[in-house]
Amino acid sequence: MAKLTKKQKEAHAKIDKSKSYDLAAASSLVKEITNVKFDASVDIAIRLGVDPRKANQMVRGVVTLPHGTGKDVKVLALVTPDKEAEAKEAGADYVGLDEYLQKIKNGWTDVDVIITLPSVMGKLGPLGRILGPRGLMPNPKTGTVTMDVAKAVQEVKAGKIDFKVDKTGIVHAAIGKVSFDAEKIAENAKEILQTVIKLKPTTAKGTYLRSIHISSTMSPAVIVDVKTV
Known part of the structure; x- marks a missing residue:
């Protein structure tokens, strides 16, 4: 000891x-x-x-x-183009879709929370082996899979x-x-x-x-x- x-x-x-x-x-x-x-x-x-x-x-x-939490939570919003402005205004640190899916596929996971849309979840399935062990896979039960992206981002930033x-x-x-x-x-x-x-x-x-x-x-x-x- x-x-x-x-x-x-x-x-x-x-x-x-x-x-x-x-x-x-x-x-x-x-x-x-x-x-x-x-x-x-x-x-x-x-x-x-x-x-x-x-x-x-x-x-x-x-x-x-x-x-x-006192921590600056880094949020990635994986959203379609029509939701990008909403996510950015709410304070998401990273906003986009295909380019970030490729980055994650290549091993990038430098975020604390990922928020996405129900329609995008199908694209995240193949990345489960990367996101799952790190606790980053979005989940409807935790409010990280939602149509109200702005509200979800704001809540996470506020301490959710x-x-x-x-x-x-x-x-x-x-x-x-x-x-x-x-x-x-x-x-x-x-x-x-x-x-x-x-x-x-x-x-x-x-x-x-x-x-x-x-x-x-x-x-x-x-x-x-x-x-x-």
């Missing part, structure tokens, strides 16, 4: 490993124990009592964080994110930056937690919210008291 640096030891020492914290205290503590020189991301990990291998226990959804439980039963999501006020981090965390709770599968047995951890880039994780959510 790698040795901890002096700053890492100091960060660990500030966390009481024998207790869990409410969202407000956890958010403040994460800011306090982050010592990197850049504006680190703040992430939440929610362990759920589900079996993701079963289709009827898959937890997936979208949420608009009230204070955004999609999440999906992984194969170990954990939902991971970025909920802000360390430069955010602790209150904003806590409010973003509460928003995604409430959304996840509403999506509890009827087939899930036992405790649904198993554990919640909040951490920043390279910081130790802070345990959130599930009972306070």
